[in-house]
Amino acid sequence: MTSRTPFDAVVRRRTVLGAHLVRLVLEVPGGFSSTGVPDEWVALTVPGQFQTRYYTVRSLLEGELTVDVVVHDHGLVTEWAQTDCVGDTVGLSAPKGSFELPEDAGWVVLAGDLTGLPALARIAESVGTLPVQIHAEVPDGAMPDYVAAPVRWHDAPSGTSDLAAVVRGLDWPEGPGYFWMAGESAQMREIRRHVRHELGWDNRHYDVMGYWSGSRGRQARQVDPGPIYARGRALGHSNDRIWADYDAAGEQA
Numbered sequence: 661m662t663s664r665t666p667f668d669a670v671v672r673r674r675t676v677l678g679a680h681l682v683r684l685v686l687e688v689p690g691g692f693s694s695t696g697v698p699d700e701w702v703a704l705t706v707p708g709q710f711q712t713r714y715y716t717v718r719s720l721l722e723g724e725l726t727v728d729v730v731v732h733d734h735g736l737v738t739e740w741a742q743t744d745c746v747g748d749t750v751g752l753s754a755p756k757g758s759f760e761l762p763e764d765a766g767w768v769v770l771a772g773d774l775t776g777l778p779a780l781a782r783i784a785e786s787v788g789t790l791p792v793q794i795h796a797e798v799p800d801g802a803m804p805d806y807v808a809a810p811v812r813w814h815d816a817p818s819g820t821s822d823l824a825a826v827v828r829g830l831d832w833p834e835g836p837g838y839f840w841m842a843g844e845s846a847q848m849r850e851i852r853r854h855v856r857h858e859l860g861w862d863n864r865h866y867d868v869m870g871y872w873s874g875s876r877g878r879q880a881r882q883v884d885p886g887p888i889y890a891r892g893r894a895l896g897h898s899n900d901r902i903w904a905d906y907d908a909a910g911e912q913a
């Protein structure tokens with residue numbers, strides 16, 4: 661446990677959901693509570709490590725936190741999650757979230773790769789009667805049971821992403837809405853520029869987040885989004901500005 665991960669949790673169950681996705685169910689202590697924001701995430705510290713990595717709260721129910729971990733080539737959490745980690749104690753931060761539906765939104769469009777899929781699924785459960793369009797990029801084919809809403813599935817081999825091209829090709833619904841997107845950072849930067857400059861949207865109407873970086877062949881996500889997010893909020897910055905600052909910090913790391 662570190663001050664960045666003030667809660668201890670114990671892995672109670674581990675289920676393989678697919679060739680590149682593992683579900684972990686953690687028993688969390690009293691006092692660990694949800695923000696209610698549907699894309700909320702926690703910082704996770706795995707045994708023997710002090711660095712944190714970020715995982716979406718897929719669900720938090722009766723003291724059990726579910727996170728779905730993408731299995732990729734190498735990395736602290738991905739390698740640990742591929743072992744028999746049931747019984748291990750991990751550190752968790754308090755959750756934080758970013759999704760913020762504007763009052764005038766008449767529709768929701770969601771896009772993400774496999775790392776964004778847990779958030780896509782949870783957001784889809786939370787938007788009530790608003791029409792939702794979902795685009796998910798996956799390495800092992802459609803996962804129809806994972807999301808309780810219709811999804812357009814797009815193939816991309818593990819560790820690659822072409823989600824920006826998918827989003828550039830979208831026919832957007834009429835009127836104001838809300839676009840939420842998460843995945844590989846270079847793809848997200850391209851789409852942030854696209855919605856800001858080419859579509860000219862107000863930043864209340866989109867939230868585009870880099871969840872991992874595939875561009876440099878080295879660990880590129882050592883920047884903690886927590887302090888950047890807290891500082892940006894304290895300064896009254898938009899989510900758009902905060903996530904752009906996070907990407908910029910990642911580039912300099």
Ligand SMILES: Cc1cc2nc3c(=O)[nH]c(=O)nc-3n(C[C@H](O)[C@H](O)[C@H](O)COP(=O)(O)OP(=O)(O)OC[C@H]3O[C@@H](n4cnc5c(N)ncnc54)[C@H](O)[C@@H]3O)c2cc1C
Pocket residue numbers: 701713714715716717727728729730731732733734735736737738739774775776778779818819820870871872873874875877878879880881885
């Ligand atoms: C707010 C937020 C929420 C997130 N939610 C989730 C989630 O629910 N599930 C999830 O799996 N991830 C999620 N991520 C992404 C996850 O934090 C990163 O993928 C993280 O780098 C994984 O840590 P690691 O220890 O496995 O690999 P690291 O030690 O961080 O990285 C080792 C190497 O693997 C590369 N790499 C990292 N991630 C991937 C990947 N997905 N595919 C291919 N190569 C990769 C790195 O660039 C680096 O070269 C989220 C990120 C953020 C910021």
